[in-house]
Amino acid sequence: xxxxxxxxxxxxxxxxxxLSTELSFFPDSEITNVFTDVYTQNYxxxxxxxxxxxxxxxHAYLEKQLQAL
Numbered sequence: 001x002x003x004x005x006x007x008x009x010x011x012x013x014x015x016x017x018x019l020s021t022e023l024s025f026f027p028d029s030e031i032t033n034v035f036t037d038v039y040t041q042n043y044x045x046x047x048x049x050x051x052x053x054x055x056x057x058x059h060a061y062l063e064k065q066l067q068a069l
């Protein structure tokens with residue numbers, strides 16, 4: 001495998017015009033199974049942690065706004 005999705009954030013619209021958001025992260029429990037180098041494992045954990053810090057609040061905010069509509 002040459003590439004993989006570690007973090008995914010989407011704002012979706014369905015055929016009825018309803019908006020939703022989707023946020024997913026590579027599972028922390030799988031890092032050691034996929035990445036053999038300890039440096040890379042720590043790098044990936046750091047990226048995922050920072051992603052959670054920034055994207056979780058945005059995801060929650062947008063979901064709250066969409067529910068209010």
